[in-house]
Amino acid sequence: MDQEQEDILKYDQGTFHPGFSVDCVIFGFHANQLRVLLLKMKGADVWALPGGFVFKDEDVEEAANRVLQLRTGLDNIFLRQFHLFGKPDRSQPDFNAKLLRQRQIPFAPNHWFLQRFITLGFYALVEYSRVTPRPDTNSEACEWWDLQQVPALMQDHRQILDKALEALRLQLAYQPIGYNLLAEKFTMPELQRLYETILGKQLDRRNFQRKILAYDILERLDERRSGVAHKAPYLYRFNLEKYQQALEQGLEGGW
Amino acid sequence: MDQEQEDILKYDQGTFHPGFSVDCVIFGFHANQLRVLLLKMKGADVWALPGGFVFKDEDVEEAANRVLQLRTGLDNIFLRQFHLFGKPDRSQPDFNAKLLRQRQIPFAPNHWFLQRFITLGFYALVEYSRVTPRPDTNSEACEWWDLQQVPALMQDHRQILDKALEALRLQLAYQPIGYNLLAEKFTMPELQRLYETILGKQLDRRNFQRKILAYDILERLDERRSGVAHKAPYLYRFNLEKYQQALEQGLEGGW
DNA sequence: ACAAAAGTGTTACGGCTACACCCATGC
DNA sequence: GCATGGGTGTAGCCGTAACACTTTTGT
Secondary structure, three states: OOHHHHOHHHOOOOOEEEEEEEEEEEEEEEOOEEEEEEEEEOOOOOEEOOEEEEEOOOOHHHHHHHHHHHHHOOOOOEEEEEEEEOOHHHOOHHHHHHHHHHOOOOOOOOOHHHOOOEEEEEEEEOOHHHOOOOOOOOEEEEEEEEHHHOOOEOOOHHHHHHHHHHHHHHHHHHOOOOOOOOOOOEEHHHHHHHHHHHHOOOOOHHHHHHHHHHOOOEEEEEEEOOOOOOOOOEEEEEOHHHHHHHHHHOOOOOO | OOHHHHOHHHOOOOOEEEEEEEEEEEEEEEOOEEEEEEEEEOOOOOEEOOEEEEEOOOOHHHHHHHHHHHHHOOOOOEEEEEEEEOOHHHOOHHHHHHHHHHOOOOOOOOOHHHOOOEEEEEEEEOOHHHOOOOOOOOEEEEEEEEHHHOOOEOOOHHHHHHHHHHHHHHHHHHOOOOOOOOOOOEEHHHHHHHHHHHHOOOOOHHHHHHHHHHOOOEEEEEEEOOOOOOOOOEEEEEOHHHHHHHHHHOOOOOO
C-alpha cells in the first residue's frame, strides 16, 4: 500500500467496514524494558495506539496485520486479538471533526469518520531492533515509549493498553513468550528480564533457569556473550519446532 | 423489550450498529451433561446460536445481555466475550435474503441485513433449571442440545461454539467455575461431573475433592442429598465472597 | 448380604522455593 | 583482589497422583 492510499481520512464512505476499527498495542523489548509503539497525533497534544480500519472485504486479522506492517515495516508478526471495546461513549466525534478540519478535508455532518466506532484490540510482539517506526498521515511522530512512562493517550487507549498487558501476562502463564521479542540469540538473563518486565516482579535467577529449561524449548549454544562486564553468559536460541508445539499445547494445565 | 420490538428484521437501516452482531454460546449443565441452547431457524433445516444486533447507542456487552435475557428469561448472567469472528466470507447474504422473503418483508438490495457482518462471540454460564427457552421471531424452536449431539449449525456457528468451549476450558485453568452453572446447593460429585464434562476427561474423586477444597471457596453444609441410591453425599455451596475474590485474583499463576 | 457410591487417609514423586558455593570478568 | 554477575547444586516444602480402607444407602 503506497502513501497515497494510506491517507485514510480521504477515503469515501463505503470503503471501510462501518463503525469498526482495530487498534494495536505493539510491544518491544529494549534495554531491559518493555516498550510500546505510539503515534503522536497531529495538532493535538495526545498520543495514540496505531490503528486503522478494515476494508469492506478484508479479513479483520488481516487489517491488523496491515497496520502493523505500515508502522513497523515488519511482516509476519505475532499478533493476537484480545478484547473488543464497545462502549457507546468511547467515540469522540468532536475530536474526529477537529482532525478533519485540521487536515482541511471537507466533510458532511454524517461523514463516516464521525460515527460511533467500536474497536478490536490486538497486541503484537516484535523484535525491537528490526522495527523502523513510521508515522501515518494523521500523526507527526511514531516512537517507542517505556511502559512506565507512557504519556496521555487519546480516548480509551490507556484502557486498551492496560488490558493488552493483562492479556499478555495471562498468556505468559500457559504459553511461552520470547521468540517474537528477542533477537535470535540471547542470554538467560535477558530472557529473565523479559519475563520480569512483563510480570512486573523479580524472579529468582536459578529457579527461573531451571523452570524455563524444563519446558524444553531452548537450545544452549557453544557461544558466550563476550565484551560485557563480569562472567560471559551462554547464548541460547529457541528450538522453533518445540516452541510452536508448546504454543499450541499450552505449558501447564491446572487440571 | 416487548414482542413488537423483538422482530429485528423489521427495523430500519440505522437502528443498529452496522455490520456487527453478537452471538452467544449459552452453556447449561443437566443430567451430568454440558448443554448449549440453540435456535431452529424458520424454514431452513439448520440451527443457530442465539444472537442479535447492537442498537446504535447501546453498549456491546449490554446487547449480549439483552439477547441472553430474551432467550432464557434470566437476568444477571455470567457472560464473557471471547473472540471476534471477522472473515469477510462468513456472511451469507443469499441466506439472509431468503429469510427476508420467507418472512414476507419487502427489502431493497442494499438492505442492512444483507451486508457483511462481523460478530463478537460471547459465552454464558447459566443454571439450567431456571431457564425458560424462548425462540425469537426468526426461529421456530429454542432448545437445549447435548454438547455431544449438536446438529448442523448455520454459517460459522460451529466454529464459534468450538472456540467458546476452548475459552471455557482455558478459564477453568485459572478461575473457579460452577457458581453460575449449578444450583445453590450441590454435591461434590456433581461439581466433579461438571469439571469432567468441561474438560472432557475423568478425574480422581478424592484428589478432586482435596484440590477444590484447597481453593477455599466452598462451604460444606450439615445437609446431605437424600433419596438417592447409596451413601448420601454432603451438600456444598459456594462462599460467594471468596468465589468472587478467586475470580479476580486467579487461582494459580504459573509464574 | 451385597453392590455401589461416598467419606477419609496414606505414601511416593516431582516441581517449586530458598538457599550456598564456585567461576569468570572488568575495574 | 574485589565486586558483580553467571553457572551449578541441594535440602525442605507442598501439591499431585495413585492408592486402601471404612461408612452408608438401596435393593
